[in-house]
Amino acid sequence: MLRKLELFLMPSKLDKMRETLIKKGVQGMSVVQAQGYGTRSKSRNGVPQFEERVKAEIVVADDILDDVIRSIKDLAGAGQVGAGMVFISPVEDAIRLSTRESGKSAIV
Amino acid sequence: MPVKAPKQNKTATATVAAPAPAAHVSTERPNPWKVALQQLKQVTDLLGYDDGAATMLATPRKCLSVSVPVRMDDGRVEVFSGHRVQHSTTRGPAKGGIRFHPDVTLDEVKALAMWMTWKCSVMNLPYGGGKGGITCEPKAMSSGELERLTRRYTSEILPIIGPEKDIPAPDVNTNAQTMAWIMDTFSVNKGYTVPGVVTGKPIQIGGSLGRDKATARGLMYTVLYALKHLDMPTGGLRVAIQGYGNAGYWAAKLLHELDFKIIACSTSKGGIFVDRGFDPEAVNEHYQKSGAVVGFKGADTITNEELLELDCDILLPCALEGQITQHNAARIKARIVGEGANGPTTPEADAILHENDQFVIPDILANAGGVTVSYFEWVQSLQNYFWSERDVNLRLRELMERAFEAVWKIREQRRCNSRIAAYVLGVGRVAEAHRLRGLYP
Numbered sequence: 001m002l003r004k005l006e007l008f009l010m011p012s013k014l015d016k017m018r019e020t021l022i023k024k025g026v027q028g029m030s031v032v033q034a035q036g037y038g039t040r041s042k043s044r045n046g047v048p049q050f051e052e053r054v055k056a057e058i059v060v061a062d063d064i065l066d067d068v069i070r071s072i073k074d075l076a077g078a079g080q081v082g083a084g085m086v087f088i089s090p091v092e093d094a095i096r097l098s099t100r101e102s103g104k105s106a107i108v
Numbered sequence: 109m110p111v112k113a114p115k116q117n118k119t120a121t122a123t124v125a126a127p128a129p130a131a132h133v134s135t136e137r138p139n140p141w142k143v144a145l146q147q148l149k150q151v152t153d154l155l156g157y158d159d160g161a162a163t164m165l166a167t168p169r170k171c172l173s174v175s176v177p178v179r180m181d182d183g184r185v186e187v188f189s190g191h192r193v194q195h196s197t198t199r200g201p202a203k204g205g206i207r208f209h210p211d212v213t214l215d216e217v218k219a220l221a222m223w224m225t226w227k228c229s230v231m232n233l234p235y236g237g238g239k240g241g242i243t244c245e246p247k248a249m250s251s252g253e254l255e256r257l258t259r260r261y262t263s264e265i266l267p268i269i270g271p272e273k274d275i276p277a278p279d280v281n282t283n284a285q286t287m288a289w290i291m292d293t294f295s296v297n298k299g300y301t302v303p304g305v306v307t308g309k310p311i312q313i314g315g316s317l318g319r320d321k322a323t324a325r326g327l328m329y330t331v332l333y334a335l336k337h338l339d340m341p342t343g344g345l346r347v348a349i350q351g352y353g354n355a356g357y358w359a360a361k362l363l364h365e366l367d368f369k370i371i372a373c374s375t376s377k378g379g380i381f382v383d384r385g386f387d388p389e390a391v392n393e394h395y396q397k398s399g400a401v402v403g404f405k406g407a408d409t410i411t412n413e414e415l416l417e418l419d420c421d422i423l424l425p426c427a428l429e430g431q432i433t434q435h436n437a438a439r440i441k442a443r444i445v446g447e448g449a450n451g452p453t454t455p456e457a458d459a460i461l462h463e464n465d466q467f468v469i470p471d472i473l474a475n476a477g478g479v480t481v482s483y484f485e486w487v488q489s490l491q492n493y494f495w496s497e498r499d500v501n502l503r504l505r506e507l508m509e510r511a512f513e514a515v516w517k518i519r520e521q522r523r524c525n526s527r528i529a530a531y532v533l534g535v536g537r538v539a540e541a542h543r544l545r546g547l548y549p
Contacts, residue, residue, distance in 0.1 A: 001496070062496060062498065065498065066498070
């Protein structure tokens with residue numbers, strides 16, 4: 001089973017996150033600049049304010065998933081308000097267009 | 109509640125110095141069957157059930173007591189006494205562990221079987237409740253003697269167990285190997301392999317991934333949900349754990365991974381206390397090597413009674429029943445008591461803890477992770493299709509959260525303590541099943 005992880009992080013954590021995830025066997029990452037609010041965001045006149053974050057998406061196979069999640073938890077600033085969120089969802093399939101490989105072999 | 113500051117240069121004995129003299133601590137355990145009936149009566153009175161319905165809920169459907177003759181290694185024949193009790197089969201087959209312990213009595217097994225009924229019901233599993241036990245001292249028996257004991261006991265209770273009737277599991281002093289012997293004995297007698305007759309089997313013969321850590325994982329989830337509802341921060345909270353078996357050790361390890369500080373643990377041979385916290389894995393290595401947690405480097409030695417009264421945020425009694433009584437309840441300092449063991453708190457102690465605004469996560473909820481993954485194992489065994497550990501853990505979390513939230517809601521609505529809330533949910537579902545099925549003939 002492949003899983004997609006969407007990581008909402010403080011921009012300052014991104015480089016270190018990439019470095020660590022590469023060591024754990026994560027072979028690709030997409031990053032977009034993002035703005036967003038969450039349950040812990042500052043409010044003005046009762047309206048939560050957008051904050052600068054990055055959204056990093058990775059797809060990993062189940063065999064390294066727990067290890068990857070552990071590294072993300074250790075790095076992302078646990079215990080700090082606003083450290084971010086991680087969403088994990090199942091990925092039905094992956095296809096590498098250049099080789100037409102699919103499944104796990106397409107992402108490693 | 110604020111995180112307590114670590115105390116410097118204080119010995120465990122000083123930390124647990126109690127206002128009352130130690131002579132007040134009763135070593136006599138309350139009769140678990142009386143406790144179980146008392147807990148049930150509170151709830152049937154509260155729900156206004158008539159005598160007939162209340163008696164149905166209080167009476168086990170089936171109690172089988174057996175004599176188990178075993179040839180010992182020195183050639184003698186010893187006859188052990190064993191029981192299997194099916195408290196309820198109204199919501200599904202009976203489900204519950206088998207324990208080997210010198211203190212096993214029919215009354216204890218009946219109580220444990222009743223608690224299993226409410227536990228399976230709180231978790232909304234399609235099971236009734238059962239329990240089994242043999243009065244013996246397994247620590248003084250060889251592996252061969254234990255195998256012969258297990259197999260003969262299985263053959264004696266064989267007519268009443270089976271995947272659709274009653275599904276045993278490990279409990280105190282029984283393990284995956286014991287379940288493999290039960291499964292094999294049952295299967296040989298049937299003439300074909302029946303993996304669904306027990307849960308807690310070794311993985312190689314149909315056990316579920318994640319079953320060994322399931323009780324502790326469930327306990328961890330309930331502690332986290334309790335902290336969230338009580339608006340307590342998780343970082344650095346101090347945890348004391350009585351018992352360092354399957355539930356206690358894994359609870360220590362899982363909570364340690366979440367930055368909780370494990371400050372004390374114990375086994376039947378005594379406990380240890382480390383004010384700055386310890387690494388649960390290192391203590392487990394020491395325990396596996398020496399047979400006790402006592403003697404771990406840098407730790408103070410404490411008694412099991414002292415452990416319960418330590419200055420901590422979370423107390424996890426994961427040993428035997430009847431540990432928190434009216435004699436020591438007032439001296440318990442933890443804000444949250446998560447009952448990893450079955451029946452560690454007496455009803456009198458419950459009232460004291462509730463009065464002192466201490467939150468008890470009742471056993472039938474707190475340690476229900478074990479039976480929940482047992483249910484998953486039974487489902488996988490029946491289908492001969494096996495799930496990943498991640499799938500098991502995610503499904504466990506979902507059921508634990510659902511049950512915790514349901515109990516919390518009843519507690520808020522009825523303004524009662526959490527045990528009564530859990531009983532209202534558990535007993536209510538069984539009573540409703542009785543009502544729907546009706547009375548035969």
